[in-house]
Amino acid sequence: MAMLEVTNLSISFGGLRAVDDFNVSIEEGALYGLIGPNGAGKTTVFNLLTGVYKPSEGHIILDGKDITGKKTIEINKEGIARTFQNIRLFKELTVQENVMVGLHNEITYPTIAGILKLPSYRRAEKEMREKSIELLKVFDLDQEADTLASNLPYGKQRKLEIARALATNPKLLLLDEPAAGMNPNETLELMNTIQFVRDQFKMTILLIEHDMKLVSGICSKLTVLNFGQVLCQGDTEEVLNNPEVVKAYLGE
Amino acid sequence: MEDAKKKKMTAYTKQMIITYGMVIAVYIICEICMHTGHMSNQMKGLLVPLCYYAIMAVSLNLTVGILGELSLGHAGFSCIGVFVGAVFSICMKDVITVSYLRFFLAILLGALAAGVIGFLIGIPVLRLRGDYLAIVTLAFCEIIKNVVNIIYLGKDSNGLHFSTKDMMSLGMEEGAVEIVKGPQGISGMPSDANFTIGILLLLITLFVVLNLIHSRDGRAIMAIRDNLIAAESVGINITKYKLMAFSISAALAGAAGVLYAHNFSIVKATTNNFGYNMSIMILVFVVLGGIGNIRGSIIAAVILTLVPELLRGLQQYRLLIYSVVLIGMMLLNWSPKAIEWKEGIVTKLKRGRNKQVEKQAD
Numbered sequence: 268m269a270m271l272e273v274t275n276l277s278i279s280f281g282g283l284r285a286v287d288d289f290n291v292s293i294e295e296g297a298l299y300g301l302i303g304p305n306g307a308g309k310t311t312v313f314n315l316l317t318g319v320y321k322p323s324e325g326h327i328i329l330d331g332k333d334i335t336g337k338k339t340i341e342i343n344k345e346g347i348a349r350t351f352q353n354i355r356l357f358k359e360l361t362v363q364e365n366v367m368v369g370l371h372n373e374i375t376y377p378t379i380a381g382i383l384k385l386p387s388y389r390r391a392e393k394e395m396r397e398k399s400i401e402l403l404k405v406f407d408l409d410q411e412a413d414t415l416a417s418n419l420p421y422g423k424q425r426k427l428e429i430a431r432a433l434a435t436n437p438k439l440l441l442l443d444e445p446a447a448g449m450n451p452n453e454t455l456e457l458m459n460t461i462q463f464v465r466d467q468f469k470m471t472i473l474l475i476e477h478d479m480k481l482v483s484g485i486c487s488k489l490t491v492l493n494f495g496q497v498l499c500q501g502d503t504e505e506v507l508n509n510p511e512v513v514k515a516y517l518g519e
Numbered sequence: 520m521e522d523a524k525k526k527k528m529t530a531y532t533k534q535m536i537i538t539y540g541m542v543i544a545v546y547i548i549c550e551i552c553m554h555t556g557h558m559s560n561q562m563k564g565l566l567v568p569l570c571y572y573a574i575m576a577v578s579l580n581l582t583v584g585i586l587g588e589l590s591l592g593h594a595g596f597s598c599i600g601v602f603v604g605a606v607f608s609i610c611m612k613d614v615i616t617v618s619y620l621r622f623f624l625a626i627l628l629g630a631l632a633a634g635v636i637g638f639l640i641g642i643p644v645l646r647l648r649g650d651y652l653a654i655v656t657l658a659f660c661e662i663i664k665n666v667v668n669i670i671y672l673g674k675d676s677n678g679l680h681f682s683t684k685d686m687m688s689l690g691m692e693e694g695a696v697e698i699v700k701g702p703q704g705i706s707g708m709p710s711d712a713n714f715t716i717g718i719l720l721l722l723i724t725l726f727v728v729l730n731l732i733h734s735r736d737g738r739a740i741m742a743i744r745d746n747l748i749a750a751e752s753v754g755i756n757i758t759k760y761k762l763m764a765f766s767i768s769a770a771l772a773g774a775a776g777v778l779y780a781h782n783f784s785i786v787k788a789t790t791n792n793f794g795y796n797m798s799i800m801i802l803v804f805v806v807l808g809g810i811g812n813i814r815g816s817i818i819a820a821v822i823l824t825l826v827p828e829l830l831r832g833l834q835q836y837r838l839l840i841y842s843v844v845l846i847g848m849m850l851l852n853w854s855p856k857a858i859e860w861k862e863g864i865v866t867k868l869k870r871g872r873n874k875q876v877e878k879q880a881d
Contacts, residue, residue: 319748339751340751340754340756340757343751343752343754344754345754348752348753349752351749355748355749356745357742357745357746357749357750358746359739359744359745360738360741360742360743364738367735367738368739368742368753368755371738371754372754373753375735375844378731378734378736378763380734381730381731381733381734381735381736381737382727382730382731382734383730384730388734392734392735395735424523426664431749431753432752432753435753435754
């Protein structure tokens, strides 16, 4: 049984068919890559999966449950978390608080308990702090727990975004160009982290990436998008050697 | 790790203690001055309004600084508090004779009414952002003020009478109590407010706002401020938390309004006290005190209320000096040089203290 099953997914903006008949099936625990030239509709697919856009046609089934047309918060509760191409952190909050916001629906207490500082508040806050530090440790960010998110270096901001997404305890993690703007060393480190996350949290990961070293290094399967349509789909090696993919995206 | 956590907790507690301590210290000093006769009557008359302005500034900071939405209708919510609280007190004057209890209930009722109206206004209005939201809240504030100005309410042995035309159309018996008289305002409130209650209300406001900020809900509200799309993507209910911040802010303004009403014998809803002039003045307190800085709001509210009052003797130069103070405060708060200078002083003080400690150790 696949973790994510997408069938005939399409969306039009006016006359433009941004995504046309997109199909994908991702097995549980897979590291799946979505690649293609700029403007191919990759991020639009992410926005469709997370409910930012409502699809014109098609179905999205997560872990056997139809989540087509649901709102972003509902989809997050069903188990899809994402990061963004242009980093979107809570800049005025600390690193730890960013992750604690991610834990918002995981550990809860009523508003009144927070205002009156009841025991349930103290207990839940303690649990939140411990859990967030645990997560930050995975990304080697625990030393910066009290730093403002906006003061982190770029590479760490990317990692923090992943940590925050993981805090929502998702089944499927969507990473939108996680290695963008990173140097080769940082990228290498990120590859290890992504694989670690997959193994440690038994996570299914779908990622968009332009860095072919990362894609060929960690993704087991790929889908290539071009002009909103699936150009090619299959095992990484096959896809990357496909002459059409080479012509449309990789360059001869 | 444990140490770091402890350190953080103490830093946060320290900030809280400074804020509460500042308010309590000012209270004690004022009380001492009052009892030893070192306070002018003019100053005494200002104490409750000062509390009112401080509460207004703190509660508006919840909307502007923490939620990050520009609201220009804050005075409207306090206007609701004024009239609901005052009407309740006048009606209950003979029923509940314990003034503290009556005032407490009036504050609760005023806060509740303002909170509910804030919630109802918030539902359509909070879909807007930025300048658009500012304009619409401004409009609602004016609507509230104008509606209050056409209300006529009186009480006689048959119960309450209500009209929107004039006093005559109430058709009341002889010897009836006229409670709300349209543009002539509301009068006959028992003077239940005093400085102690004002300070208590300010402390409660601080308690609610500061604890809210440091809770799960407060983080959600600040997450919405910092990045709406990201907040939504981690499962935060945007509408819920926007409404929560907005209506708590309105409720606290309502409570402040009740305090304000019971400090005067007559309150009229004019542009100066419940119109946009006041809303903008409160916003000035918040901006000058530092957006999102709760303690700053109180300090700015106190200074900027005191300055024009204390300068009354200078007549035409009064507003000139007021504007200079405004500019001066802005520079002191935000200019990079001033911030550097302030930090320099702090480190010097710290070094001095460390030296003293070392000397003592020797």
